[in-house]
Amino acid sequence: MQLIEWEVNEDGYEEQIIIPKAQRDLAAxxxxxxxxxxxxxxxxxxxxxxxxxxxxxxxxxxxxIYLPTEIQKMLEGAGRIRIQLL
Structure with missing residues (x-):
């Protein structure tokens, strides 16, 4: 199984995070x-x-990926986050 992850900048309340095409292809x-x-x-x-x-x-x-409010609050002002599909 291959690790599917990427990093994005996150400075405010974002309701959604785009899954890049390369990661969608790996996931498939x-x-x-x-x-x-x-x-x-x-x-x-x-x-x-x-x-x-x-x-x-x-x-x-x-x-x-849709982010519920509690996750949006956790990420507010984070600067950089890492997302992994499991």
Whole structure:
């Protein structure tokens, strides 16, 4: 199994995080469906504070992971975060 991860800048309240095409392609090879209305297991790490969220999150119609309010608050002002599809 191949690790599927990427990093993004996160400075404010973002409701969604785009899954880059390269990561979507890797996920498909690993049998992880990233299509609209699917749920994927993710780990989100705030690289500034070390806070981690692990759970299942929904995929929106435009290949983005939807972030609930509590995760948005955890990431506010984070600077840089790492996302992993599990």
């Amino acid at each position: 090879k690993e049998g992880i469906n990233t299509e609209n209305k699917q749920k994927v297991a993710v780990r989100i790490l705030n690289l500034n504070t070390g806070e981690t969220y692990t759970g299942r999150l929904a995929i929106t119609g435009n290949n983005q």
